[in-house]
Amino acid sequence: MNNQVIESFDDLLSAAIEEPSRRFQFYIALVELELVVIGSVADDETLNLKYIEEDGELVLPVFTSWEKFDGIIQSEYPYVKIPAVLLLEMAGTDIPWVLNPFTGLSKKIICEELETMKDGRILHYFFEQLSDEERERILTEQIVELPESVMKRVRSCLMKFPSVSKAYLVNIYNPSAAGRPFPLVALEVDDLEEGLTQEVFEAINQQGEQQVEVFILDDAIPLASSIVEDTRPFYFRESLEEFRTMFEKEVTECPRLI
Structure with missing residues (x-):
């Protein structure tokens, strides 16, 4: 030292x-x-x-x-x-x-x-x-940013799980762990299938990069509501192309004015 x-x-x-x-x-x-x-x-x-x-x-x-x-x-x-x-x-x-x-x-x-x-x-x-300012400063200094290449891979992995409708990326900080915050992917799902959390965890961490924890959102857990309210999803089940197709379909089916 x-x-x-x-x-x-x-x-x-x-x-x-x-x-x-x-x-x-x-x-x-x-x-x-x-x-x-x-x-x-x-x-x-x-x-x-x-x-x-x-x-x-x-x-x-x-x-x-x-x-x-x-x-x-x-x-x-x-x-x-x-x-x-x-x-x-x-x-x-x-x-x-x-x-x-x-x-x-x-x-x-x-x-x-x-x-x-x-x-x-x-x-x-x-x-x-x-103080609130000091806590925010500590968290901001230690926040874990995932490269876009990792985020792209995580989105690709999530597309393999049809029951996952949205995903949020948050940093969880545990003062007693005396370490940096760790990235956590919180999932909104249509149906909670047995073993889904472990399957998603293994899928997105299989390349051995920065380990990302996985959490299924549950309304009964206070953390879940704060994640949904304060964080923007980085993944939606519907892709941009699907949204574009839906819009084009709606336009096509509209009656023409004479």
Whole structure:
């Protein structure tokens, strides 16, 4: 990890301490980090970690970079580099963390924080605390644009499924996933056939490009109504040529005026 990234995370931590509106960015960055802890790997499911005592309480020292770890520990103990999400899974949430202890800029992460980091609730909570403008900015920056060649192929695939009347392309963002939004094709269908979702998914993803999720619109699901109201379909079952033919037929059948 380079110094620019280290300084960036320090800035996020400083800002999060002072400004609640910056805490979403801080936790997103934290759960995406590879952390350094004192200890060793026993096996695929077990870590042997070294804890310390702070104010009479047992805590786990966690460093956000090798440079910070080495600056304090100076290689006196074995260490493990591990993604934050995996550390949460393997170490559990019963013992608090101290982030970058003895570095001058540290933070204690209590058990309740660890629990909500592990299941993603803290990311959802602080995302919802952002202003509408900030949420829109984050989503706009991360939105996934599919090339027109992919869109053309998806339309071609959908034509093979007569029950699909319309299709909408949306980006779904899950803050707890700590990743980019993913493209989703939402389908309006005349008849919900068993296995249709999987068949369409396999058809449009068979070339191994950007994976696109598939969702059948259902009026009982709130997401469905918002997709229909706020998004323009990119696919209609009737092609432009069929519309043109229908129009020509209507003109042909009109009685002539004498």
